Amino acid sequence: MNLEIAARPDKKPKFLRKVLTGGLLVLLAAGTMVGQASAPEASEQYIQTTLQRAIGEIRDQPSSLEQFDYIMTARVRLLLFWAGADDVGGGYIRRQISTDNPPSKLFQLVIGSDPGKAPRNINRWGAAWEMLARSPSADSSTFFGFMKVSSGTSMAAMQKELAKEKQGESKYLFSATISEARPSGSFSKVVPFPSDQDFTIHQLDQAAPAVFDRLSIPGGVLRSVDASTMKACGRAEGFLSSISDLIDDALQGKRGQTLCYVFNGERFSLKITQATPVPQETVQLTLHDEPHKYARTYHDLLSLRFDNYNETQKKDSGFDLLVGTTGKLRGMPVRISYQPNWWFQVVLNLKTPETSEFADKH
Numbered sequence: 001m002n003l004e005i006a007a008r009p010d011k012k013p014k015f016l017r018k019v020l021t022g023g024l025l026v027l028l029a030a031g032t033m034v035g036q037a038s039a040p041e042a043s044e045q046y047i048q049t050t051l052q053r054a055i056g057e058i059r060d061q062p063s064s065l066e067q068f069d070y071i072m073t074a075r076v077r078l079l080l081f082w083a084g085a086d087d088v089g090g091g092y093i094r095r096q097i098s099t100d101n102p103p104s105k106l107f108q109l110v111i112g113s114d115p116g117k118a119p120r121n122i123n124r125w126g127a128a129w130e131m132l133a134r135s136p137s138a139d140s141s142t143f144f145g146f147m148k149v150s151s152g153t154s155m156a157a158m159q160k161e162l163a164k165e166k167q168g169e170s171k172y173l174f175s176a177t178i179s180e181a182r183p184s185g186s187f188s189k190v191v192p193f194p195s196d197q198d199f200t201i202h203q204l205d206q207a208a209p210a211v212f213d214r215l216s217i218p219g220g221v222l223r224s225v226d227a228s229t230m231k232a233c234g235r236a237e238g239f240l241s242s243i244s245d246l247i248d249d250a251l252q253g254k255r256g257q258t259l260c261y262v263f264n265g266e267r268f269s270l271k272i273t274q275a276t277p278v279p280q281e282t283v284q285l286t287l288h289d290e291p292h293k294y295a296r297t298y299h300d301l302l303s304l305r306f307d308n309y310n311e312t313q314k315k316d317s318g319f320d321l322l323v324g325t326t327g328k329l330r331g332m333p334v335r336i337s338y339q340p341n342w343w344f345q346v347v348l349n350l351k352t353p354e355t356s357e358f359a360d361k362h
Contacts, residue, residue, distance in 0.1 A: 047187045047222050054180040055212055058129055058144045061106060065094035068332055070348040071285055071294070072113070077343045084345075087288040089113035089125070091201065091348065093333070097244075098134075105132040107240040111348065112148070112201045117288045121166075124148050125201040130240040138183050139236040143263070145177040146193075146204065146211055172198040176211045177264065181236045184227050186262045191220035223265030233260040233267060242270050243306070247323055247331050250275050250304055266312035273318075274305035281322060281334065283349050296352055298334050300325045329358060 069092045075084030091111035098104040112125020126147030133140050171194040179188035191214055199207045230236070237245065242259045249257055250272055258271040278301040285294040304321045322335040329350075336348040352358035 044218075044222060047189070047224060048218060050180055050187050051178050051189050052216060054142045054178050055144075055215055057131060057142050058178070059212055061129070061131060062096065065096050065106065065108065067092050067094045069351040070111070070336070071287070071351050072111070073285065073347040073349065075345045075347065077345075082345070085119075086285040088118040088122075089201065090351070091125070100134060102134050104134045105241050105244060106130070107244070109240060110201060110204060114202075115198075115200055123198055123200055127204050128240065130238045132237055132241040140180065140182045141236050141238045141241065143177070143179045143181075143188075143238050145175075146207070147175055148199070149173050149175045171195060174199070174207075174211075176215055178215050179238075179264065181225075181230070181238065181262055183230050183236060185230055186225040186236075186265070188223045188264045189215065189220045190223075190264065191215055225262050225265055225267075229267065230262065233262055235260055237261055239263055239268070239270070239308075243321075244331070246270065246272050246306070247304065247321070250302060251323075251325060251331060266310060269309045269311055271307050272304050273307045274303075276303040277301075278303050278322065283335070285349060294351075296358075298324065298329070298358075301334060327358075 070090050071087055072089035072091070073084055073086045074088050075082045089112050091109070094106075094108035096106040106129075108127070108129045110125070110127045113122045115121040115123040127145065129144040131142045133142075174193040174195060175190060176193050177188060177190045179186065193211060193214055195207075235242075237259070238261055242261045245259060246257065249255075255272070255275065258269050261268050261270065280297060280299050281301055282297045283295070287294050302323050302325050304323060305318065306321065307316065307318050309316050317340075320335075320337040321333045322337075324330050324332050324334055332350070333348075334350045337345065339345040
C-alpha cells in the first residue's frame with residue numbers, strides 16, 4: 001500500500017482551508033474531557049486526598065523516556081475523492097515498560113495541530129499521560145490529561161470561536177483532568193484552565209506546573225466509580241495501557257479479547273475487530289518548507305482496527321493502527337488513523353531517521 005498526500009499547506013484552495021479548520025477542531029473537541037458532574041459517592045475530601053497523591057505520582061515521573069515522533073496529515077472528502085495537506089501538526093508517544101512480570105507501564109501521548117504550520121494558525125491539541133503500577137496486592141493506574149478545548153458544535157461555530165481568540169475577545173480555554181483507578185474504586189477531577197497565553201503543542205512542559213497547581217486546589221467536576229463497578233470491569237488499566245495490552249496480544253497471535261477500562265466515571269470496552277498482516281508499507285509526505293519529499297518504507301507490519309465502545313453513553317468509535325512487529329518498532333504505531341465522520345480524517349505517520357534500523361529511505 002502507498003500513502004501520498006501532495007498538497008502543500010500554503011497552496012490549499014479556500015474551501016479546503018475552511019474545512020480543515022473546522023475538521024481539526026471537530027477532531028480535538030470530540031475528545032474533550034469536560035462533562036456533566038455526577039454525584040460522587042465518596043466524600044469530596046477523600047477524593048481530593050486521593051487525587052493529590054495521583055498528582056504527585058504524575059509530577060514525579062521519570063524524564064528519560066523512549067520517544068517516537070509523528071507527522072500529522074489532515075484529509076477531507078470532496079465528493080468522490082480525498083484531498084488534504086501534510087505536516088499541519090504532529091506529536092509524540094513516549095513510553096517506559098518495566099521488565100517485571102507483569103510489567104508496569106508509563107505512556108505519554110501528545111497530538112494536535114501546530115499553529116506555525118496549520119491553516120489560519122489553528123492551535124488545537126491535547127496530551128495524555130498514563131502510569132500503570134503493578135503490585136502483588138492490587139494494580140493501579142494514574143491518568144493526567146490536558147487539552148485545548150472548543151465549545152463549538154459545528155464548523156461555523158468553531159470558526160467563530162477561533163476568530164474571537166485571534167481578536168483577543170476571549171481567553172484561551174484549556175481543560176485538565178486527573179484520575180486514579182484501583183480495584184477499590186476510581187476517582188477523577190476535571191477543571192477548566194483559562195489562560196492569557198495560547199500554549200501550543202510544543203509548550204506542554206512549560207504549562208504543566210501551573211496546570212498541576214490548578215488541579216491541586218479544591219473545585220472542579222468530581223466523579224467516582226465504586227468498588228462493585230471496578231470489580232465488574234476487572235481491571236485498573238486505562239485507555240493507553242489497554243491499547244498496549246491488545247497490541248501485545250495481537251503480536252502473539254491472540255484474537256477476540258475485549259478489555260474493560262474506566263475513564264472519567266464512565267465504562268468503556270476496547271477490542272480489536274480486525275488484524276491484517278502488511279508485508280510492506282511506503283509512506284510519502286510533503287513536509288512544511290522542505291524541498292524534498294519525506295519517504296520511508298517499512299516491512300513486516302500489522303494493521304489493527306480498534307473498536308472503542310462507551311458503555312455508559314452507548315456510543316461507539318474506532319481508530320486504526322499500523323504497528324511494527326520486529327526490532328525497535330515492535331508494538332509501536334507506524335501510522336495512526338482516526339476518522340470521526342465520513343468527511344474528515346487525521347493520519348499520523350511515524351517520523352523515523354534515515355537509517356535502515358527503522359525504515360528504508362527512497
